[in-house]
Amino acid sequence: MFSPAARLASKRMLEIRQVFRQFPQLTVESSTSRSFSTALNYHIDSPDNNPDVPWDFTDANKERVKEIMSHYPSNYKQSAVIPLLDLAQQQHGGWLTVSSMNTVAKTIGVAPIRVYEVATFYSMFNRVKVGKYHLLVCGTTPCMIRGSREIEDTLLKHLRVKRNEVTKDGMFSVGEMECMGCCVNAPMITVADYSKSSEGYTYNYYEDVTPKRVVEIVEMLRRGETPPVGTQNPNRIRGGPAGGNTTLLGEPKPPPCRDLDAC
Ligand code: FES
The missing domain is CATH 3.40.30.10 (Glutaredoxin)
Structure with a gap:
């Protein structure tokens, strides 16, 4: 008899094997659990995602880029890589094309690989189309x-x-x-x-x-x-216990010796 945890682990292994079968070019190093959720850690050119497709920040976002860059000393411009990738992703409907990453690299003055490394490491950066x-x-x-x-x-x-x-x-x-x-x-x-x-x-x-x-x-x-965001349980207030408190219900006693002169 397998425990639920063992069953889940074997299901997970099966999912990973399926991804390997689907994308034989994946290597063990490129499919660690952190990236498994986005299932893509490499780039294949496609008509709408290749280095020849022009991409730039909009005029409004160019102003935001300037504002973001102003937070960093001029010799540490590369530190803006994450906020700029985030902005690029928001502008591009939730995913990063290779051209958008190249634009970020140019903006902060680093080799494109430095930006690809960041975008492939953090699972909040999507490198394939997502829904609205x-x-x-x-x-x-x-x-x-x-x-x-x-x-x-x-x-x-x-x-x-x-x-x-x-x-x-x-x-x-x-x-x-x-x-x-x-x-x-x-x-x-x-x-x-x-x-x-x-x-x-x-x-x-x-x-x-x-x-x-x-x-x-x-x-x-x-x-x-x-x-409405937050808890969807009507019996819970924010992060409090569901159904209300069951302990510490009375008024807390004042600390002893509040009147220092009386101690
Ligand atoms: S385990 Fe889901 S929020 Fe922490």
């Missing part, structure tokens, strides 16, 4: 124990996509992220909203989600509504 709403399911232990696999399966089935695939209307994609620091309200998903470009970009947490609730969230987003 990129839904990220937390797959780390506390969320997994609280049902994140079921959440992901529900989203994939509801949207009729595989992980990291975009729906036909370009509205949604589903990815996986590791712990997003919200374990107290597990399971949780994040919605990266690229529908309003860099001007209206948001990255919202939805916590205490259930399979039913994630479907409702998706449908609200489809209608152009903004579901």
Whole structure:
């Protein structure tokens, strides 16, 4: 009899093997768990993603680039690589083309490989197209124990996509992220909203989600509504215990010897 953890580990291994079969050019080094969630750690030229496709920041974003660069000494311009990649990704509908990374490299005066290294390391940088709403399911232990696999399966089935695939209307994609620091309200998903470009970009947490609730969230987003962020459990206030406090209910006693003269 296999334990649930062993079953999950073997399912994970199977998924990794499938990726290797699909992309034989992947090497062990290029598919560590951090990058598995985005499933792409190499570049293949395509008609809309090759170094000959021109890409630049918009005029408004060029001003933001100047503002970002002003935070760094002129001999440390390369430190702006992450905020500039983030801005480029927001402007480009949620993913980075090789040309956009080349533009960032030129802006900060480094070799393009220095930018590729950063973009391939951090899983928040997407190097393939994502939906206008990129839904990220937390797959780390506390969320997994609280049902994140079921959440992901529900989203994939509801949207009729595989992980990291975009729906036909370009509205949604589903990815996986590791712990997003919200374990107290597990399971949780994040919605990266690229529908309003860099001007209206948001990255919202939805916590205490259930399979039913994630479907409702998706449908609200489809209608152009903004579901209330944070916990989705009406019995919880922010990160407090669900159902309210069960201890420390009375007024705390004052500290002894408040009146120092009386001690
Ligand atoms: S494990 Fe999901 S937020 Fe920490």
